Amino acid sequence: MLSAARKDLILDRLRRDGRVVAKELATELGLSEDSIRRDLRELDFQGLAVRVYGGALPASPAVVDYASRTAVAPDSKRRVAAAAVELIDPGATVILDGGTTTLAMVAALPRSLACTIITHSPTVAAALLDHAAEVYLIGGQLFKHSAVACGAAAVEAANSVSADAFFLGVTGVHPTAGLTTGHPDEAAMKRALASRAADTYVLASTDKIGTASRFGVLPFDATTGIITDTPADDPMSRELVAAGAVLLHAGGGV
Structure with missing residues (x-):
């Protein structure tokens, strides 16, 4: 699965479940945790997710100017x-x-x-x-x-x-x-x-x-x-x- 597709999946899970656990998602997709963590870092940088210990949470849209x-x-x-x-x-x-x-x-x-x-x-x-x-x-x-x-x-x-x-x-x-x-x-x-x-x-x-x-x-x-x-x-x-x-x-x- 390409990185862009993984990120779309992560965002869908955040909207649906209110959280993503890196280890669980890596196991589900048959990928390394490092790959998922890298996706989470990039989504955090883009303001689309908030990284927390073990995974990520949905980013608030209320942090805009x-x-x-x-x-x-x-x-x-x-x-x-x-x-x-x-x-x-x-x-x-x-x-x-x-x-x-x-x-x-x-x-x-x-x-x-x-x-x-x-x-x-x-x-x-x-x-x-x-x-x-x-x-x-x-x-x-x-x-x-x-x-x-x-x-x-x-x-x-x-x-x-x-x-x-x-x-x-x-x-x-x-x-x-x-x-x-x-x-x-x-x-x-x-x-x-x-x-x-x-x-x-x-x-x-x-x-x-x-x-x-x-x-x-x-x-x-x-x-x-x-x-x-x-x-x-x-x-x-x-x-x-x-x-x-x-x-x-x-x-x-x-």
């Missing part, structure tokens, strides 16, 4: 955002992560809702200009790929706030890899913000479910729930629940 992300699963993001907004009580203090789903939350948030919003995203802060909410913007080095403040100064500033809830954006939600994102500084900032909130809710549109990125953010048991519109009877939903995730289905219950 911020502008391109707005076109990824917009309807799903709107449903997730609407469900998330329902969790914000009048007078609450909440932290909004950066990203296109939190921006969709701002669009769904009643303009008259009196609350306090803390964010490290200048785009989210700007979108709140016409809202009644009090807005606090955390500063730091601007990470342009995701339009958020990161780095030591941002983490230090985050450690001085506290909130009722944090709405966390990630690029991957996978039963094996957990909650992941594409940059280590972003992952560190997300952990810092999560530590300042009583509850952490993960925003997980359909493009995030069953995929992974390079850097871990939090384990499932460090979150209150994962808000998603992926159906409860979807095989990946069942795997996530088995792995300890609490799924809050947009438009339905847990």
Whole structure:
């Protein structure tokens, strides 16, 4: 089997099974593990898979640049955002992560809702200009790929706030890899913000479910729930629940 055909097979298995084990696939195809590992390295380099110990996981499509992300699963993001907004009580203090789903939350948030919003995203802060909410913007080095403040100064500033809830954006939600994102500084900032909130809710549109990125953010048991519109009877939903995730289905219950 030629390399191109093997890679197509690997991508099909990643879509179908949510993972590939190099040893098992090598045995099935009658090839050396080195051949499969080489294919996985090349797919990882191309951004089509994420190599992990023993194999690979599906790469998240949400690691593209911020502008391109707005076109990824917009309807799903709107449903997730609407469900998330329902969790914000009048007078609450909440932290909004950066990203296109939190921006969709701002669009769904009643303009008259009196609350306090803390964010490290200048785009989210700007979108709140016409809202009644009090807005606090955390500063730091601007990470342009995701339009958020990161780095030591941002983490230090985050450690001085506290909130009722944090709405966390990630690029991957996978039963094996957990909650992941594409940059280590972003992952560190997300952990810092999560530590300042009583509850952490993960925003997980359909493009995030069953995929992974390079850097871990939090384990499932460090979150209150994962808000998603992926159906409860979807095989990946069942795997996530088995792995300890609490799924809050947009438009339905847990």
